[in-house]
Amino acid sequence: QVQLVESGGGRVQAGGSLRLSCVGTEPSFSSYVMGWFRQAPGKEREFVGGIGWSGQGTYYADSVKGRFTISRDNDKNTVYLQLNNLKPEDTAVYYCAAAPSVLYGSTWSYEYDYWGQGTQVTVSS
Numbered sequence: 301q302v303q304l305v306e307s308g309g310g311r312v313q314a315g316g317s318l319r320l321s322c323v324g325t326e327p328s329f330s331s332y333v334m335g336w337f338r339q340a341p342g343k344e345r346e347f348v349g350g351i352g353w354s355g356q357g358t359y360y361a362d363s364v365k366g367r368f369t370i371s372r373d374n375d376k377n378t379v380y381l382q383l384n385n386l387k388p389e390d391t392a393v394y395y396c397a398a399a400p401s402v403l404y405g406s407t408w409s410y411e412y413d414y415w416g417q418g419t420q421v422t423v424s425s
Contacts, residue, residue: 302413313424313425318386323378333353334379334399335396347407352401368384369382393418394418396416397412
């Protein structure tokens with residue numbers, strides 16, 4: 301079982317940047333597709349972006365494309381989410397999640413087996 305721990309959240313002004321990290325506790329971390337999701341108060345959890353097991357393929361929600369970037373370092377069992385040009389509507393708890401590698405491209409939260417505890421991102425206008 302993969303345990304995931306996010307960090308890097310915080311409060312920034314609109315237009316600012318943050319980098320979120322997600323560390324996995326198992327060596328098998330490198331075999332998983334990793335996704336980032338977010339959930340704002342009163343809203344359903346939504347897909348943000350994903351990255352293949354090797355890091356060579358990424359995919360994003362239209363709402364963040366061009367502003368957010370996912371990367372991973374399998375030697376460190378870590379996946380990153382770089383958030384640039386942040387907007388108030390990006391305010392949410394951000395979660396990383398792991399899915400089997402065959403599910404590369406999935407944007408459905410139910411297909412991700414393991415989840416972190418979340419990290420809060422707050423963007424003020």
